Amino acid sequence: DGGITQSPKYLFRKEGQNVTLSCEQNLNHDAMYWYRQDPGQGLRLIYYSQIVNDFQKGDIAEGYSVSREKKESFPLTVTSAQKNPTAFYLCASNTPSGTLNIQYFGAGTRLSVL
Amino acid sequence: AQTVTQSQPEMSVQEAETVTLSCTYDTSESDYYLFWYKQPPSRQMILVIRQEAYKQQNATENRFSVNFQKAAKSFSLKISDSQLGDAAMYFCAYRRRTSGSRLTFGEGTQLTVNP
Numbered sequence: 001d002g003g004i005t006q007s008p009k010y011l012f013r014k015e016g017q018n019v020t021l022s023c024e025q026n027l028n029h030d031a032m033y034w035y036r037q038d039p040g041q042g043l044r045l046i047y048y049s050q051i052v053n054d055f056q057k058g059d060i061a062e063g064y065s066v067s068r069e070k071k072e073s074f075p076l077t078v079t080s081a082q083k084n085p086t087a088f089y090l091c092a093s094n095t096p097s098g099t100l101n102i103q104y105f106g107a108g109t110r111l112s113v114l
Numbered sequence: 115a116q117t118v119t120q121s122q123p124e125m126s127v128q129e130a131e132t133v134t135l136s137c138t139y140d141t142s143e144s145d146y147y148l149f150w151y152k153q154p155p156s157r158q159m160i161l162v163i164r165q166e167a168y169k170q171q172n173a174t175e176n177r178f179s180v181n182f183q184k185a186a187k188s189f190s191l192k193i194s195d196s197q198l199g200d201a202a203m204y205f206c207a208y209r210r211r212t213s214g215s216r217l218t219f220g221e222g223t224q225l226t227v228n229p
Contacts, residue, residue: 033216042205042219058216088157092217101147101209103217105159 002027006091006106012114013078013085021076021109023091031094032074033103036060036087043090049074078111086113116141118208120220127196128228134181135191135223137206143167145211148182148189153222154202162204165189167211193225201227 004025013019025032031050035043045058049068063082068074074093078085091106117140127133139148150162165173165182172180177197181190193200206220 040222040224042221043217044219045216048216090159092159101211102161102164103149103209104161108157 004091004093004104004106006089006109008109009107011109011111013111014114016080018077018079019085019111021078021089021091021111023074023076023106024072025074025091025093025106026072027093027095027104028071029093029095029104030071032068033092033094034058034064034066034074034076035090035092037090037108038087046076046089085111087111116143116208116210116218118206118218118220120206120223122223123221124224124226126226126228127193129196129198131196132192132194133196133225135193135204135206135225137189137191137220139187139189139206139208139218141187141208141210143210147209147211148180149207149209149217150178150180150189150191151205151207151219152200152202153205154199159205163191196227198227198229201225 007022033048034046037043044060046064047066049055065077089109092103094103119138146167148165152160152162163175163178177194179192203222205222207217209217
């Protein structure tokens with residue numbers, strides 16, 4: 001089945017630890033995105049990538065890092081510099097320009113601090 | 115910068131009735147997309163409906179329709195014949211037409227459907 005796979009579903013971080021959230025898509029989409037969602041709030045953009053080996057900061061990039069070495073993969077690392085990492089993280093990818101231009105989402109990862 | 119505002123944090127509707135969720139946005143662009151996404155308790159984001167700004171005709175998807183007022187920068191969602199499965203958080207979102215551009219989301223409206 002085509003889609004976006006995020007793993008793990010639940011993740012726990014210890015103080016001072018870096019953790020990495022995985023996002024893989026087999027939709028052949030060029031653009032990929034990471035969003036953070038806090039309880040009862042909308043989605044805020046962390047990072048996005050329009051093409052392999054290139055990415056841009058979103059609105060809340062501090063304390064996060066990403067890489068885009070393969071078209072299918074866009075992992076997000078939550079570093080120890082992110083002091084309030086507890087949130088729900090959503091990965092998305094977008095159909096190419098000139099088509100329906102729809103953004104599809106993964107099922108999300110819930111990150112909590114131990 | 116573009117902003118999206120949903121002024122109704124919570125709404126409720128009786129099953130089989132009609133409800134309208136409000137959304138306004140601010141942009142200086144003339145060509146863009148607008149979306150309504152649904153997020154049920156599973157937290158999976160699901161696209162409900164999409165509108166292209168250059169199209170005057172309001173989009174419709176089965177029981178879901180929009181009222182797109184470009185001059186007023188308003189994009190409301192109407193749900194007809196509400197069903198229990200419609201209960202969810204609904205997000206309005208804006209996107210420029212440019213390739214690879216980002217989505218900007220509103221704060222969301224929590225919809226409750228009463229049996």
